[in-house]
Amino acid sequence: MLERGYEERTTPETGPLRVLVVIVVMALTVLAAEWGVGRFLDTKGTNLGYVYIAHKWRVLSKLDEPVDWVMLGDSSGSQGFDPAVLEDRLDKSAINLGTIGNYGLSDDLWMLEEYIDRFGPPEKVLLIHVYDVWHRRLKANLIGRIPRKWVLSDETAETYDFDEEERRDIFLNRYVRLFAERTSLRKSIEYAYLRMVSDEEELAEIRRKDRALPIEDPELMDSGFVRMCGAATKALKRDARGHMRFVRKRRPRISKDNQAALKAIAELAREHEFEVYVVNGPVYERLRIKPEFKKYFDRQVKNLRRFIKDYPEVHVVDSALGFDGDKLQNVDHITCEATDEYTQWVIDRVLAVDAGEE
Amino acid sequence: MLFNSWVFLAFFAATFAAYWVTSRKLVLQNLVLLIASYVFYGWWNWKFLGLIVLSTAIDYVAGLKIADEEDDAKRKRWVAVSCVSNLGILAAFKYFDFFLGSLGEALAMVGMEAAMPSLEWVLPVGISFYTFQSMSYSIDVYRGETKASRNPLDFAVYVAFFPQLVAGPIERSSRFLPQVRQKRSITTAGLEAGLFLVLWGLFKKVVVADNAAVIANAVFDDAASHQGMELWLGALAFTIQIYGDFSGYSDIARGLAKTMGFELMVNFKLPYFAVSPSDFWRRWHVSLSSWLRDYLYIPLGGNRGGAVGTYRNLFLTMLLGGLWHGAAWHFVLWGAYHGTLLIVFRLAGAVRGPWLPRKTLWADLLRMSVMFPLTVGGWVLFRVQTMADLQAFLDGAFTSTEAEVGLTAVILAALWAPVLLMQLAQAISDDLLVALRLPVLLRGVLYGLFIACCVAFATGESIEFIYFQF
Numbered sequence: 028m029l030e031r032g033y034e035e036r037t038t039p040e041t042g043p044l045r046v047l048v049v050i051v052v053m054a055l056t057v058l059a060a061e062w063g064v065g066r067f068l069d070t071k072g073t074n075l076g077y078v079y080i081a082h083k084w085r086v087l088s089k090l091d092e093p094v095d096w097v098m099l100g101d102s103s104g105s106q107g108f109d110p111a112v113l114e115d116r117l118d119k120s121a122i123n124l125g126t127i128g129n130y131g132l133s134d135d136l137w138m139l140e141e142y143i144d145r146f147g148p149p150e151k152v153l154l155i156h157v158y159d160v161w162h163r164r165l166k167a168n169l170i171g172r173i174p175r176k177w178v179l180s181d182e183t184a185e186t187y188d189f190d191e192e193e194r195r196d197i198f199l200n201r202y203v204r205l206f207a208e209r210t211s212l213r214k215s216i217e218y219a220y221l222r223m224v225s226d227e228e229e230l231a232e233i234r235r236k237d238r239a240l241p242i243e244d245p246e247l248m249d250s251g252f253v254r255m256c257g258a259a260t261k262a263l264k265r266d267a268r269g270h271m272r273f274v275r276k277r278r279p280r281i282s283k284d285n286q287a288a289l290k291a292i293a294e295l296a297r298e299h300e301f302e303v304y305v306v307n308g309p310v311y312e313r314l315r316i317k318p319e320f321k322k323y324f325d326r327q328v329k330n331l332r333r334f335i336k337d338y339p340e341v342h343v344v345d346s347a348l349g350f351d352g353d354k355l356q357n358v359d360h361i362t363c364e365a366t367d368e369y370t371q372w373v374i375d376r377v378l379a380v381d382a383g384e385e
Numbered sequence: 386m387l388f389n390s391w392v393f394l395a396f397f398a399a400t401f402a403a404y405w406v407t408s409r410k411l412v413l414q415n416l417v418l419l420i421a422s423y424v425f426y427g428w429w430n431w432k433f434l435g436l437i438v439l440s441t442a443i444d445y446v447a448g449l450k451i452a453d454e455e456d457d458a459k460r461k462r463w464v465a466v467s468c469v470s471n472l473g474i475l476a477a478f479k480y481f482d483f484f485l486g487s488l489g490e491a492l493a494m495v496g497m498e499a500a501m502p503s504l505e506w507v508l509p510v511g512i513s514f515y516t517f518q519s520m521s522y523s524i525d526v527y528r529g530e531t532k533a534s535r536n537p538l539d540f541a542v543y544v545a546f547f548p549q550l551v552a553g554p555i556e557r558s559s560r561f562l563p564q565v566r567q568k569r570s571i572t573t574a575g576l577e578a579g580l581f582l583v584l585w586g587l588f589k590k591v592v593v594a595d596n597a598a599v600i601a602n603a604v605f606d607d608a609a610s611h612q613g614m615e616l617w618l619g620a621l622a623f624t625i626q627i628y629g630d631f632s633g634y635s636d637i638a639r640g641l642a643k644t645m646g647f648e649l650m651v652n653f654k655l656p657y658f659a660v661s662p663s664d665f666w667r668r669w670h671v672s673l674s675s676w677l678r679d680y681l682y683i684p685l686g687g688n689r690g691g692a693v694g695t696y697r698n699l700f701l702t703m704l705l706g707g708l709w710h711g712a713a714w715h716f717v718l719w720g721a722y723h724g725t726l727l728i729v730f731r732l733a734g735a736v737r738g739p740w741l742p743r744k745t746l747w748a749d750l751l752r753m754s755v756m757f758p759l760t761v762g763g764w765v766l767f768r769v770q771t772m773a774d775l776q777a778f779l780d781g782a783f784t785s786t787e788a789e790v791g792l793t794a795v796i797l798a799a800l801w802a803p804v805l806l807m808q809l810a811q812a813i814s815d816d817l818l819v820a821l822r823l824p825v826l827l828r829g830v831l832y833g834l835f836i837a838c839c840v841a842f843a844t845g846e847s848i849e850f851i852y853f854q855f
Contacts, residue, residue, distance in 0.1 A: 056833020
């Protein structure tokens with residue numbers, strides 16, 4: 028048998044119709060693979076950013092009745108603000124739609140527009156962002172992950188000043204995830220395999236060593252809240268050093284994209300008469316007390332207040348809540364043990380603003 | 386222009402359209418092929434197009450002279466003109482610096498320092514392939530195995546046909562020239578067989594070879610930092626890489642040719658199923674090994690000069706075959722290694738005793754399990770860049786491994802599994818195109834999966850095929 032397989036013997040029985048069928052089935056298979064990979068990355072992917080985006084838009088699309096408070100923002104809020112705590116304390120319903128920092132405030136705006144279109148204005152909107160999100164520009168490829176038709180429109184490209192390459196990135200991220208997210212796909216397959224063959228201790232060790240892997244698998248709640256437990260001291264220290272370098276080198280500013288989004292949110296608040304609260308995400312206490320950090324943070328708050336001075340509906344909370352290392356996974360992501368404390372603090376701040384104390 | 390690039394896709398689409406449109410007029414169709422082939426080659430570096438044209442012109446004239454001349458001495462002289470010109474081009478671009486550099490090093494070793502001149506010329510892509518193809522034509526005309534081409538356009542297409550121009554298969558004039566001269570038709574059978582070969586070839590290149598290369602490169606680029614099993618997995622990765630890369634290229638070339646109504650040689654016949662070195666060379670890079678047999682081994686005397694003569698001829702043929710792959714000592718060593726294997730196995734065959742298994746499936750599996758590691762060992766010689774790299778590999782290869790290699794082994798197994806599956810089907814059915822027997826829907830699904838995998842598991846930018854450098 029091993030000495031066989033030398034020749035090409037088959038001449039396929041074929042005709043134009045058969046070739047057409049082959050090509051159509053081939054194209055359908057590619058589309059099915061694209062869809063399947065997308066689903067896999069959205070649910071089991073190692074790039075948690077994409078998992079969160081998919082989850083939050085899913086939560087929003089499945090929402091069937093209005094809520095009192097809508098929380099928007101980045102992953103620090105996604106992992107920090109638990110709607111269940113609000114419900115317990117004030118008997119108010121809420122939804123957590125925080126995604127990732129690299130969107131800045133852009134997807135806050137898109138989600139809010141979507142929410143208002145379907146349910147009308149909420150009572151309150153929380154914008155929970157880490158202090159270093161405000162200077163960031165929106166990354167084009169991320170737009171592709173937004174499940175809305177307009178992401179590829181000329182108007183969107185014009186609004187965000189996207190060049191041809193960025194528009195190509197948006198297209199690939201939207202329609203060819205097989206290619207655009209192939210690095211994530213590889214990592215996710217590798218991780219799925221490791222999960223299959225490793226015991227918990229081994230897996231923890233692998234995760235600790237490989238920074239591309241999530242510290243743990245997140246628990247995605249129906250309220251949008253992402254529950255993550257387990258502190259990561261080493262990652263925290265590394266991250267804190269990076270943040271110190273950041274506050275030393277940079278001057279606080281609000282990027283063009285964030286200015287536009289914040290202004291649009293403020294306009295919506297004015298038009299639909301709801302209150303908006305800009306709150307800082309949780310932060311590592313040792314970083315919070317550093318003079319360089321305080322200086323940067325205070326100036327950022329000033330910038331924000333100056334920017335929204337014409338919008339009394341928008342309030343900027345001027346403090347940040349610090350946490351010790353045993354409750355953090357990095358500088359601004361708390362563990363599940365600390366979410367109650369952080370959520371209570373956010374509620375306190377909102378109530379204080381409403382009472383005119385802040 | 387690489388087969389695995391968007392530029393090539395656009396190029397081929399345009400060429401195919403022009404080829405189709407001109408299908409009623411053979412001369413025009415061949416002109417389309419020639420222009421496309423020169424554009425394809427010139428895309429890499431148009432300056433070297435002159436070399437192809439020169440080689441084509443020399444062999445075209447030589448062919449006519451050999452055919453028309455009645456005096457055998459003069460005919461031989463024209464064969465010599467062809468061989469010297471082609472080998473001269475090859476020597477100047479590929480071997481000049483190597484031989485003089487090696488001579489300089491040898492002189493330095495005996496205390497005679499000498500500054501050797503060097504040309505430092507860029508090696509034109511595919512030069513080893515088209516010079517061999519062009520040269521074999523003159524020899525075949527002399528031998529009477531092919532008729533001299535009296536149409537320069539036909540002959541130029543034979544030398545420069547773009548699907549196989551830069552990495553083979555090295556076609557024979559007796560097989561290919563008649564196809565250039567005849568009217569060809571584009572058939573749905575050819576299109577589908579071509580589609581399968583192109584997609585399967587791309588899969589082997591983009592998914593299997595390029596990903597195995599990541600592992601192989603990590604090991605071979607820094608062999609001294611790796612040990613034991615890590616090194617052997619690196620060698621195994623290269624074994625997979627070079628097969629996927631080269632057989633992938635050949636399949637794409639053959640598939641593209643099929644869509645246009647051409648048949649190119651089968652270049653790979655399940656080589657890792659080989660049960661002996663001679664079997665391996667009947668299966669690996671068939672167009673080169675048969676070229677070496679017909680134009681080197683047999684002219685050297687083949688097996689007509691008794692055992693010693695046969696062994697000498699085998700060894701010399703493999704040595705030069707190794708050198709054909711590149712101007713470096715490790716390629717020479719690789720050739721010598723395979724020459725030695727051929728001799729040893731031939732000797733073992735000559736003294737066949739009861740301990741040598743007879744031909745049954747189990748015996749073949751046993752022989753294959755001996756031959757395969759020997760092949761992997763050969764690839765180590767092929768892959769290292771310098772003799773110091775080889776030393777580093779050998780120093781670490783037989784030590785124990787501290788690093789975790791389980792995941793690497795799983796990745797290699799996952800890369801090889803689809804290839805092995807296809808090969809088993811090919812071997813069992815004794816048909817390299819067995820996939821075309823699948824029901825039409827399954828074929829569509831299979832092709833779709835090839836495309837999806839190529840898109841999802843591409844390593845990044847298009848990576849050049851290994852054999853381009855030869």
